[in-house]
Amino acid sequence: MANELPPNDVRSVWQNQGVEGTKMSLDEIRRKADRFRTGLRRQNRIAYILLAVLVGAFGWITLGFRPTNLIMRTGGCLVVLGCLYSGYQVYTRGGRRSGPADAGFADCLNFYRSELERLRDFHNAVWSRLLAVIPGYMVFCLGFAMAFRKGALVIAAIALIALALGVCGLWLQHWLGRRVQREIDALNAVEKQS
């Protein structure tokens, strides 16, 4: 066939493609490694600051603000506990791993599976973090509405919106987690074939 481009020629097209700069100096590499580490620390610091603000705000409302009732205090305590749990999750799991330093030991199939498992765990962790905060927040809003009856409708509306967003978030994370799990199952099937 005159117009044919056989696979071997496709290979040569691939191998002979022009490529731009191909190397980084060791100094550049070290600078990049330092920036990467700094970025990772900054990400975690932002998460801790946000959680600290929430803990401080709900702690102050729960313990120092007057007048409050028991339901509001209970809700506030639950939110604080939920935030502390989320902070612990960030501390133990972290947002991003610091790079595939061991990547050479793992073949691509195993590495890909472990990355997908990490992604699935990330979705499940978001799910559990939302679940840790939402019930306390709802109890808190109930107590708040009972304490300030004039603004009860507004508070109920805010609580319902927060609940709806939370439920949507839970559903989305659950769906994403299941989708990733299906890919993991497909990889396991490939491994069994091997």
Add this chain to the structure above:
Amino acid sequence: MPQKDSIPAGTSKQDPLYEEAASGFGAALNRLARAYEADPDKRRDLLQEIHLALWRSFEKFDGRCSVRTWVYRVAHNAATSHIIRQRRAKTLAMVSLEELENLSDKNESELASDQRQALDRLLTLVQRLKPLDRQVIVSYLEGMDAASIAEITGISAGNVATKIHRIKSILARRFHEGGRHGE
């Protein structure tokens, strides 16, 4: 957060191993980055990530496999991490070789009259594939045999051979009317 892997200033064997690998495989790593990322800016970032991962990995290189296998594993794995992070924002679903074989190419009837066009079409095809299939096709295009691809990817040589057969059939079909190479 506890630092799981600290970044050292560079061990005595790490720097020369990286320098050697970067010199020997620099162009291949660049091509590999192109297979994983179409956007030029993101591709530059990916290439830097790959080089960083490679430099860091050589701290632990123990000669259990060849440098080539090590380099390709690290590069593919770093690129896989990259597309997993990126694809949260992407809407175009990745497909397997099997699915690709059954898909019709909208531009199949158009002539890829020169190498540039053939390369663009090839990149479009490769960038649509799921990571594992992408690793196989990139390794194939780099000229590796089934055994080497199996060592890098972790798929059995038999399974790789089946995939290569499929790749050849897809390439033959997609480039059948693809213009005369080298004319």
